[in-house]
Structure formats: C-alpha cells, structure tokens
Amino acid sequence: MDKCKARVQSRNIWDDFHPRTCSRKAVKDGFCLIHHPEEETKREKLRGERYKASNPYYRAMDRIGELEREVEELKSKIISYEIRSC
Numbered sequence: 001m002d003k004c005k006a007r008v009q010s011r012n013i014w015d016d017f018h019p020r021t022c023s024r025k026a027v028k029d030g031f032c033l034i035h036h037p038e039e040e041t042k043r044e045k046l047r048g049e050r051y052k053a054s055n056p057y058y059r060a061m062d063r064i065g066e067l068e069r070e071v072e073e074l075k076s077k078i079i080s081y082e083i084r085s086c
C-alpha cells in the first residue's frame with residue numbers, strides 16, 4: 001500500500017528543517033483522507049466560515065450588506081409612493 005505523499009510539518013522544533021511526509025496510507029489519488037486536496041479545500045472553507053462567523057469585523061460587514069440591501073428596498077418603495085402621490 002502506498003503512503004500519502006503530503007508533506008507534514010513536525011511539531012518538534014528540532015525537526016523543522018526536515019519536513020516529513022505523511023505516514024498515513026494513501027487511499028485516494030496518492031493522498032490519505034486527511035491530506036487529499038478535496039478534503040483540504042473542504043476543511044479550509046469550513047474554517048473560513050467559522051472564522052467569519054466568530055469575527056466581529058466580518059459579522060459587521062455582513063450586517064452592513066444586509067442593511068444596504070434593506071435601504072435599497074426601502075428607497076425603491078419610497079420612489080413608488082412618491083410617484084403615486086404626485
């Protein structure tokens with residue numbers, strides 16, 4: 001059985017100059033399930049979403065986006081009211 005071809009960083013600082021390859025068995029395209037690019041992308045996305053959800057800056061940006069959409073909606077309503085009252 002082939003081994004996963006991903007390089008892993010050792011947690012041991014003395015091994016920093018000797019990157020190792022993953023010791024798990026390759027199950028898909030030469031990678032283990034942890035290091036398969038598809039899985040990594042999935043995890044990365046999940047991490048990004050979790051980060052955004054917990055980050056006040058992104059929460060504020062999301063809220064601003066929502067409010068801006070609401071403002072646009074209200075503006076378009078007001079315009080239609082103005083037209084009617086003329």
Ligand SMILES: [Zn+2]
Pocket residue numbers: 004005006022023024031032033034035036
């Ligand atoms: Zn691996």
